[in-house]
């Protein structure tokens with residue numbers, strides 16, 4: 001089968017596209033014919049070695065997938081041949097990734113794809129959506145609270161906005177363009193400000209005069225002075241981006257407001273956390289209200305090119321989706 005894989009960590013050029021043996025399945029595995037995969041920023045951290053981990057050789061890159069069940073192991077109970085499915089969290093912890101024509105995967109990592117679901121849209125959504133749902137659980141956002149999201153028009157930001165709204169929270173987003181502002185408003189943001197041109201603090205204060213209960217930075221460019229000023233007493237600040245960021249931190253204003261700082265990496269979520277978030281994602285997909293942006297769809301053979309675009313910080317309007 002064709003697959004995109006690396007023999008060693010390094011630059012995007014390390015990604016090869018060629019034939020690898022089709023994987024065998026154990027009793028708890030399902031063989032899936034892959035319909036679409038998406039590129040997540042974390043894929044580039046693993047491929048480059050910036051997120052060091054033990055990898056099989058060759059290592060098939062990629063984390064997410066939508067596809068169709070082709071074969072099932074003897075102990076499989078939840079899936080049948082022909083079912084459409086999706087997954088996240090592959091290419092990690094010794095598991096092979098998803099950028100291949102076929103994938104053998106333990107059924108515990110698989111979720112059913114609702115009948116009306118578009119395979120490309122769902123694969124573009126799942127990583128950001130799991131991150132948003134599980135992160136909102138960690139931040140304990142509940143109905144009646146308010147949330148500020150920095151980077152609202154990005155992949156994670158868009159999912160945070162949708163799920164925060166669904167929880168009954170008031171939302172405010174920062175964006176870097178007029179188009180991003182329109183997008184966030186279409187997702188239901190109660191307020192939006194352009195971080196390049198607007199006075200963000202005064203716009204945000206109009207939406208939450210008492211301060212925000214949750215401040216979520218998706219950009220990796222958090223200004224803690226501003227974040228602490230904008231949160232309510234007891235506010236929770238979520239940081240989950242900016243691997244190389246080393247910003248100053250004002251301890252005084254932070255503790256006198258009784259704030260919490262939550263470092264968040266979705267990878268540490270429990271199996272229960274994943275399952276709950278996956279159920280919410282499927283509910284949103286089934287409702288027909290899923291909103292996600294796909295920058296472009298590329299052939300799987302362009303995996304190296306897709307990684308290069310992310311590495312170079314190319315301005316993308318949504319996810320890069322690849323199809324075998």
Ligand SMILES: NC(=O)c1ccc[n+]([C@@H]2O[C@H](COP(=O)([O-])OP(=O)(O)OC[C@H]3O[C@@H](n4cnc5c(N)ncnc54)[C@H](OP(=O)(O)O)[C@@H]3O)[C@@H](O)[C@H]2O)c1
Nearest residue numbers: 041131151153154155156175176219221240241264265266
């Ligand atoms: N910790 C985890 O579990 C986890 C999980 C998923 C993703 N992530 C990380 O989350 C980050 C976001 O991922 P993504 O896919 O959502 O990326 P993305 O779509 O590129 O979104 C990034 C957002 O940040 C905004 N931004 C960029 N520079 C900014 C600045 N100086 N000030 C304010 N906002 C700025 C961008 O706004 P404009 O484009 O409008 O300028 C954009 O909306 C990545 O670093 C990724 O690695 C972490």
